[in-house]
Amino acid sequence: NPENKRVDFELVKGKKGKGTTIQTDDGEYDPSDYNTISRGVGRCLNCNSVIQEDVIKSYAQSDGFGHQVYTVAYKKGKGSLEFKIPTTIDYEGIEKAKSELYNKNKKSGFSILMPTENIFDGYADRCMNYGLYKHLDYFNYRQIITITIYLEIINEAKTLIQAEYEWEKAQAIATYLALVIDRCVDTNCRLSTWDSSRAGSKRATTQHALNLIWNYPEINGAGELWNSCVDVFASDYKNLCALFGTKPGSTGIPGIEQHNEKSIQINSESADNLIHIPNNSVDAVITDPPYYSTIQYAELSDFFYVWQKRTLGDIFPELFYLELTDKDREAVANPSRFRNMGISPEELANQDYEAKMAMAFSEYHRVLRDDGVMTVQFNHKDSGAWDVLAKSLIDAGFEITASWAVSTENPQNLHQAQKNAVSSTVLLVCRKRNPEAEQAWWDDIRTDIRNIVFEKAPEIEKSLAADSRPDADKVADSRQRIKPPGIDLCLTAFGAALSVFTKYTSILDSAGNQVEPKAAFEEVRQAIVEYRLQNLLQGKDFNGIDPLTQWYILAWDTFEAREFPFDEARQLALAVGGFDVSDLAKKHKIIESTGGNCKLLTPQQRLKKRAFSVNENDFSAQYLLDGLHAIIALYEEEENIEAIRRFLKNTGLISNDLFMRTFEVALKVLPQIRDEKKRIPEEKVLQELWLSMDEIKAKVSYVQQELELNEGGQLELF
16 A cells, blocks of 8 residues: 555455465465565565565664554454454554553653663574664553553552552562563563464463564453463462462462461572582482573563563562673573673683583582482483583582483474474483492493493383373374484483493593593494484395485484584584595585584485486486485476486486385485475475385385375364
């Protein structure tokens, strides 16, 4: 709408089609065909010109983004949710909110309710690139007015509460109200997302970072926002009451007046300084330590801290005396704290994290009884984090006596083909090491480590494949949704190897030099490589398969993703052996590496880089992987089975048992994705060739993935 300098929208209604499409009278409508921004790059709706990401960011930082309502969701009585195109009154609402906020700011005492603190320039927040510099910028005008009005009401209520109840109960009620406010800001800000499957707002902090959302939901603050957040809080409160033995529903304040006393003491103290706990007095220590820089807890906490300070600052002044959360005392690797110091910020951040971890474990050792147990929960995919954990445990005087793998994530929510993520947690059971423990020799220990990996690997795989879903979910969907072992197998095997490594005060090589835990992890990787290849080939000899092809197969098997850390690729290459790691990118064009990560190139990308030839006269069968990628690239270009049949015959690949073995294993390790648009091209082509060519089907065993129950039948709305 050039006249009003506004983009107008059309409401498209219809039944759900395939994927994200909608069935209309004019055919299938796919919203993704009308995207105006992708990966930060925009498209002008007026002239279709491309708007580069840096141009968008520059504009946002200088002028700021505006806000426009593009649809209104509503209900008629108790009916289902419906949508309508905004009217003039809807457009005017944002402008009126802006004017109202301006007038309120003139009133005495109102401005202190506004979170005017600057956003910390760290790693967790990605919004400063788009012109969000203060915490109030996370909200549009109407959202900020809504929250500040809630604060005004709560602060008035606090005075009445303190007059009616004793101080401890008044503190509790104020805290509960503050937690409801937290929920309100989390679900009603510019960082919230719309959850179409549940027709509601999804919290801004569901990720490990704060990201600006281009099209965000805004909840009606006149009732719906507060009521829905109170309901969620009340449900959580009742569950906590049950754990504490409290009986909700009593007179006065529910759950506080009548309860069964339990001996529970909660202290908010730093783990590296437990001066309130005597030596050798604790039976058990359970800890889930931070994982390097994975989650910047303090930075994310700022999002809530600025609001809690305005509701609880007068009640708990000792907790809210800082402008923002204390990031210096936090035991995470935060490079943003070490900028401009002449040394790599990452290196300094890692050193700071490691020192804090070591001090914490030393304190745990001090307070733990001699017959006590410490359980450490750990699931970092970086072997470097495991190395630091192991050294901290050894230096503190602990040994690992057992390890367990527990599935902690829903595989359906991880999008494993796109993201190299860990779906299980390893529980390490630790005890105080015998003070009289001796040194050991690495040549002896490495054999023990290999043996324990081969012994424990089947048991680990079984535990990783266990269906850990709640019983209700199993009944609702009896089909087991199990993620292949992947990287979880290797990480869990680390725990088993540490049970051998940590028995001794130190381990020396033949020259008398101390061996670091990372040597044990390298040994684990080599053992896992052999174990997985044996399993994938079902006992067939894998020695004839060249190392480069072995690496490619195991990369998909281990990481289940096209992208993963380069150091992990390097360590896998060292475990396989037989080629130079740098050749993966430079010579063989299998990966490209940027910023510490690497990406497996598709057959088409490798073909363009001339890594192999699809001309049968120039083709070299030195690497089985090249043969695999050649038929994939050729089929994508020709879309002709006869061209593939001719290529396989003339190159001799059709009679090469090792090639057919590689074809079979590739089908096993390539992620199978039901969404046709997201399928891995390599998996899709190999499956089509297997289905279409009897000569391949005769030599390659393959079990097709079971279809979802609603595929090809009645379609669900969500």
